[in-house]
Amino acid sequence: MSEPRVGDCVRVCVIGLGNMGSSLAQRLSSKGYQLVLYNRTSSKAVELSKELGVEYAESPCKCAKKSDILTIFVSDDEALYDVLLQSSGICGCVKDKTVLNMSTVTISTTVRAKNLVENAGGRYLEAPVFGSVSEVLEGKLLTLVAGDEQYVHSVMPVLRDISKEVLYVGPVPNAMVLKLAVNQLNHFIAAGFAETLAFVELYGVELELLRKVLERLWMKCIAEKFWRRMVEETAGVRFRLELAAKDLQCFVESARRMGLDTIATSGALQRFQEGVASGYMGKDYTQIGKMLLDRGKRLRELMSGGRF
Template identity: 30%
Template sequence: MSAVTTIGWIGLGNMGTPMSRRLLSAGYPVAVYNRSPEKAVALREAGATVAASPAALLTAAEVVFLMVSDDQAVRELFTGPEGLLQGAGPKKLLINMSTVSPGVSRELAALSQAQGHTYLDAPVSGSVRQAESGQLVIMVGGEEAGFARAQPLFEHLGKLAQHLGPTGHGNLAKLAMNTLLGFQAQGLAEALLFARQHQLQADDLLTLIANSALGSTFIKLKGEAVLADNYQAAFALKLLAKDLRLAQAEGLATPLAETVVQTFQQAEPALGEEDVIAVLKHLERA
């Protein structure tokens, strides 16, 4: 790579925008692409260039990050008309930070390798606040040489980037972590509903939890959201429902997991755009 790595970024949603902005603020030349071009305006005003297509982005950049919603979206970006793999130039590093299935990562890694590129799956733990502050946890699958090449860039995005093994292992780790996140969200919701049933104050229960071994950043943030009646999505319920389906497809079939998967699938039609802790509202109505 050159002395100053040229960056391409695809996907300017709630996470992709602050993450790409951090690389831009760190002094990297950044080109962006988003299917809805209006989402690129703020980055362009901050100094990024806007590519006309994924193929044009790959031609212009040495390292391309993707942060999009699902398997279908990322596959289309790689293989569709004017997709990434139609771009020019050898030995590009393609870093897919989306939460997708391990299978699609293995498929895209093989296609990338056939054209001389390196593919990493590198999903993240954390939401918008952590993306803005560079405090994400990044879990990486793929070649160790690719991970070493990406590490200086990961340092601007997260507090930890860990290489976990071959392609797909980053995705598997993310599915395991989001399974636990689902357990915690539903568990917190059920505890709060139980407290309400017996006229215990939610803020009192949350204070007790925060000062016990059960306290965590997740419980704190989601508890505060419930107290404020604020269900604006930091991590949308529909995305967790999707991740739980992916985990189930990879063999997740334990009793607690089956219950949580079912709960979030049932909650998704009405509450999918709200935060994961909106599962409380679904359980309240059940």
Template identity: 30%
Template sequence: MALDTNLGDAVGSLHETSGRWIVDAAAEPVRHRVGFISLGVMGAAMAARLTGAWPLLVWNRTAAATEPLAAAGAGVAGSPAEVFARCPVVILMLADERALDDVVRFDGSVDYRGTTVVQMGTVAPAYSSALGERLRAAGGRYVEAPVSGSRQPALEGALIAMVAGDDADVERVTPVLRPMCAQIFRCGAPPDALTMKLAVNTFLITLVSGLAEAFHFAERHRLDPALLERILAAGPMASTVSTSKAAKLAQEDWSVHAAIPDVLKNSRLIVDAARRSATASPLMEVCTQLFAEAERLGHDRDDMAAVVSAIRDRTARGEVRP
């Protein structure tokens, strides 16, 4: 379906009431949908925020992941091509470039004309730029919208979005992003939003790695981890991230909010971008090694706080100096 106006105008049967978007009974929900492709840890939580906010059509490689959303009223597509065919705005929350290549095809099997594609996953900035160029050449529109936050903020609609794209395209998709995001920051043209996301993740990853090292230091000196947690929460360095990850470290709770493999992927993207621009990244070099070691130690399904295992392993092996 071609769409040359703001999505909210095109689907006039949608309107906002008390901060929520609702669908009129006389609407044509089959025609006017937001598409969401890939329902991983983050994607499922984000898509859940859109059910009841917009008429939603979802697709996931593993069909079982669509069942909770279908029960909440979302439609389920049989293929990514169906999502692109039926939805004027399509959100992509795929894991990496390979997954994007599998879904966003340029072999003539998908018509992107009039479709605004919103790429919310974290991929290499250069890849994102190239993808946007190919989509525009195929008649589509492209917006980068990576987010800062993990599964819990996604469930709460408290993500922070960084967006890049033509002004009209950003305006078109902003109402769709609002149920998922507490704040939306414009970053210019692609790939500036993804590059900004890498800068944000540099702080996040070094912060959590430093926090893990602090708990390991306390552990080695036989200090009470629960007391350290309380002191950090009361101090000037406390943040949403530090308090949530400190609780995990104190309780040895590795249930996933941000998984080790995802953080490792992002770490490598940051280091690669730094090297390409001849930028020093000494802390991220070390963090990338630690997350790779944590994954090798069997924490491939655990939260990023489990990076402490790599620090413990270095101590056990006598690697106590750089």
């Protein structure tokens, strides 16, 4: 069985037009797909539809009715349930449609979403991605896909058009488990490195000396990833800090549901939640480093009389 082609008039509904969803729509439009856009804040859908010369829909259900494949790129569990279950949600209009959930949510939510979609006659796949706006626009995402293999076949052209690599990882919820695991590790390391920087700053040791030490050890890769974005304050917003907090919350909730304690991750979560409460919402998640560096500087100044 051959894969469907763009020329076969594959119609794609893009639900959720935040930074990633909007970029996804731009990429798919550039590849020739027939798009229908939906966003909870309708003005975004109207504006982007005019920019791309595509349709927009006033509800998830109307979007689904005009599409073969539905991509969902929303921020959290609540937003996903809203897309599925609101009075004009897709569960009333998803029969014979394929749903690609690209949102990062808890394991229990993706499993429930699968059941809801399939009970309504639709097909559900997970397709979380690694990468940011630039990777979407350039088609260089790493995409994980989980679900029934016969359903995966029908969406592979779409996934390949946005990805440098697509990995099939088995049934739902395997893709979401891996997505949460990898994000947890990244955010955990970021929180730990932020505290490392603050500690060195607190005791008045030049940060450059820390970098020289790290460059001679296996931790060099950590410094290479985070140094510029935390110390030199040149970070653009690739991934918002509040979304890092949400990812860690999803990890903690999903682990605890299965009886696994998450003492270390809960500490990292608390740090990112502190960042949200301290005015860093909307900034890149690596700015947790700036927050703690500033704190280290202030504490050192307070201790200037008696250093130790």
